[in-house]
Amino acid sequence: xxxxxxxxxxxxFTISFNYxxxxxxxxxxxxxxxxxxxxxxxxxxxxxxxxxxxxxxxDFASLALVRGFRFKVALMEEHFNESYxxxxxxxxxxxxxxxxxxxxxxxxxxxxxxxxLGTVSMHGKEKKIETTALI
Amino acid sequence: MSxxxxxxxLFFFLFSGTxxxxxxxxxxxxxxxxxxxEVSVSSSDLVGFFNKNESEKIxxxxxxxxGKITEINSKSLTIDNKVxxxxxxxxxxxxxxxxxxxxxxxxxxxxxxxxVKIDQSSIIK
Numbered sequence: 001x002x003x004x005x006x007x008x009x010x011x012x013f014t015i016s017f018n019y020x021x022x023x024x025x026x027x028x029x030x031x032x033x034x035x036x037x038x039x040x041x042x043x044x045x046x047x048x049x050x051x052x053x054x055x056x057x058x059d060f061a062s063l064a065l066v067r068g069f070r071f072k073v074a075l076m077e078e079h080f081n082e083s084y085x086x087x088x089x090x091x092x093x094x095x096x097x098x099x100x101x102x103x104x105x106x107x108x109x110x111x112x113x114x115x116x117l118g119t120v121s122m123h124g125k126e127k128k129i130e131t132t133a134l135i
Numbered sequence: 136m137s138x139x140x141x142x143x144x145l146f147f148f149l150f151s152g153t154x155x156x157x158x159x160x161x162x163x164x165x166x167x168x169x170x171x172x173e174v175s176v177s178s179s180d181l182v183g184f185f186n187k188n189e190s191e192k193i194x195x196x197x198x199x200x201x202g203k204i205t206e207i208n209s210k211s212l213t214i215d216n217k218v219x220x221x222x223x224x225x226x227x228x229x230x231x232x233x234x235x236x237x238x239x240x241x242x243x244x245x246x247x248x249x250x251v252k253i254d255q256s257s258i259i260k
Binding site for chain 1: 139147159160161163164191194195196208210211213219221242243244245247248250252254
């Protein structure tokens with residue numbers, strides 16, 4: 001179950017950026033993940049106050065306080081915090097990395113795919129990932 | 136014991152068992168708004184808890200903080216540039232520099248911005 005959560009962790013950032021000193025930042029980003037299985041109560045949570053900073057050179061950092069994940073079922077939220085993610089021991093989930101070939105001056109209203117490389121760390125473990133970011 | 140009585144007793148246990156199981160599985164979320172306040176401090180004292188490594192005293196607890204609004208977003212207010220309170224509803228009836236008291240659940244310290252985060256907030260004053 002612990003591994004499942006890690007692997008099925010599906011991050012969607014809907015970020016409202018504030019422009020300040022050549023960096024884009026938000027304090028109210030959103031992370032959703034879902035690890036549901038058929039014919040069972042949906043295992044799905046949302047976090048609405050994730051911090052994220054994107055610098056103009058493509059450096060990206062994000063932090064979520066894991067206790068902020070909200071589930072539909074209260075007992076599931078309790079088990080998630082106490083038995084699986086152990087949020088009192090590991091209160092944070094972070095990501096830090098770099099967006100390849102990113103140039104903030106090229107940004108426009110058109111969405112574009114970028115390659116995002118970095119390290120996810122949560123529950124005391126670190127894992128390198130490479131994924132696509134839509135900006 | 137008559138057959139009928141056995142049946143009634145069995146039915147009673149089955150029914151109450153299901154009832155308690157259901158209530159256990161689908162218990163309600165914490166209602167922060169209705170819970171009594173456990174810690175009531177100013178925004179800078181709240182940050183002090185994390186600087187002094189005493190965060191376990193306030194984490195996941197219902198806290199009440201007071202201070203000046205320094206930033207307004209659609210669903211969150213920042214107090215004294217030290218505490219960010221997220222709401223489940225839109226908050227736009229506020230002005231910058233207004234003094235407020237807010238109740239919510241403390242979820243931790245965010246190093247990226249140097250802010251303490253509070254969710255499920257509600258306005259007290």
